[in-house]
Amino acid sequence: MKLSVDYARYEDERLILLVVQLRPEALDQLYERYGRLVFGLALAIVGDRSTAEEITLDIFMRVWQKAASYRADKAKVSTWLTHIARHHAIDVLRRQAVRPDQSALSLDEITPDGAIQTQDPEKLAEHLLLRERVRSAISRLPAEQMQALMLAYFGGYTQSEIADILQQPLGTVKTRIRLAMQKLRELLSEEQESEDKSTRSVHTYSISEEN
Amino acid sequence: MPDESHVLDLLPAFALGSLEADEALQVEDHLLSCWICRRESGDFRTIAVQLSLAVPPVDPPPELKERLMRSIQGSRAPQPVPAQASGRSWLERLLPVWGLASLALILLLGVFSLALWQRVNLLEIATSSGGMRAVPLNATDEIPNATGFVLVGADGRNGALVVDGLPPLDEAHQYQLWLVRDDTRTSGAVFSTDEQNYGGTRIRASGSLLEYSAVSVTVEPTGGSPQPTGVVVLDGFLIIP
Numbered sequence: 001m002k003l004s005v006d007y008a009r010y011e012d013e014r015l016i017l018l019v020v021q022l023r024p025e026a027l028d029q030l031y032e033r034y035g036r037l038v039f040g041l042a043l044a045i046v047g048d049r050s051t052a053e054e055i056t057l058d059i060f061m062r063v064w065q066k067a068a069s070y071r072a073d074k075a076k077v078s079t080w081l082t083h084i085a086r087h088h089a090i091d092v093l094r095r096q097a098v099r100p101d102q103s104a105l106s107l108d109e110i111t112p113d114g115a116i117q118t119q120d121p122e123k124l125a126e127h128l129l130l131r132e133r134v135r136s137a138i139s140r141l142p143a144e145q146m147q148a149l150m151l152a153y154f155g156g157y158t159q160s161e162i163a164d165i166l167q168q169p170l171g172t173v174k175t176r177i178r179l180a181m182q183k184l185r186e187l188l189s190e191e192q193e194s195e196d197k198s199t200r201s202v203h204t205y206s207i208s209e210e211n
Numbered sequence: 212m213p214d215e216s217h218v219l220d221l222l223p224a225f226a227l228g229s230l231e232a233d234e235a236l237q238v239e240d241h242l243l244s245c246w247i248c249r250r251e252s253g254d255f256r257t258i259a260v261q262l263s264l265a266v267p268p269v270d271p272p273p274e275l276k277e278r279l280m281r282s283i284q285g286s287r288a289p290q291p292v293p294a295q296a297s298g299r300s301w302l303e304r305l306l307p308v309w310g311l312a313s314l315a316l317i318l319l320l321g322v323f324s325l326a327l328w329q330r331v332n333l334l335e336i337a338t339s340s341g342g343m344r345a346v347p348l349n350a351t352d353e354i355p356n357a358t359g360f361v362l363v364g365a366d367g368r369n370g371a372l373v374v375d376g377l378p379p380l381d382e383a384h385q386y387q388l389w390l391v392r393d394d395t396r397t398s399g400a401v402f403s404t405d406e407q408n409y410g411g412t413r414i415r416a417s418g419s420l421l422e423y424s425a426v427s428v429t430v431e432p433t434g435g436s437p438q439p440t441g442v443v444v445l446d447g448f449l450i451i452p
Contacts, residue, residue, distance in 0.1 A: 021439075
């Protein structure tokens, strides 16, 4: 009755269910898909490969032990993973109390290589497109806003800490972060609308061609 | 023009987790009662999540995966839990008259919901106006044609399982429904299917079904097992938003 199972063809949520059923192959597959993403995020935050490895291990152990707590109605699996990876990495930094003055992430490292591992071309394209849009939006922020944003998100610093690091008034830092996030929302929203229009026009063209 | 009591200016930093503790508490309190700020907060949280995509994925060392797979061995064995269906006498297993009546009603609703579910969307949770939920289950590779769903009453105290495509088992085996919560699996029912591969049963749970996050159906020795031992033939998230 036991069949050979190709876990690579399962959706993420299905793999989580299989992890709940204690199937190591499902965890293996999730690691194949998101191990690079989690490791890359941890490395960007802590700036140390050895620590990033331990964080990555902890995250996937947590998935193994707490898969039943995943709520598919709240977030995609990739969102869930990056959320807990970021928070865990920042917790590690705080526990170690040895944090770099700047985020470990260099903006120069935001390069277009790398992607999630998936056999679904549509999902891969969607992921790459979103990544490109996010990178493009960040690169269009004024340098001082980008710097404050990076320290907040990847460094896990509070606004007061960022003000100390940058030796700027707290009010200035608050304004930079607020403007950066508002600008990102505006840019990502514009690009989404533009993409939707483009998709609609292609779709309309296809329909008229068929007619 | 936003109300002065709104916390709109704090929401971007709140989404990033960079507010001071007292400011974060202020925002959390406000969000409990303000849908405008909740909506804005949701937008900024989406942006914050997307920031992680800016980071290039990096290959971890190959031995890390080996460490992971070694670490999970024995790290989470299913905890033994009493099987509620096993250990009861055959008389106790019989549903009382009122139970049969309510089960019949539930199964009728189930058939209706199943038809509706198949027509609308196989993956959507169907919700009746009375608050009853029909949660579809997924087949596994063991029996790919199996289908099923769990019906949960509005208050979570009553539920039923309806399955189709599960062949009748030999006398030594029955199907068993498991309710999953954290690391524990609690038996919810032990049941058989008929010659048409169809079956239905009421779910017995200690407490509310709303407390469980997932369910699965396995093949077990007749009478049920204290914990899952056989192959999984159906599973699904028991998500009650």
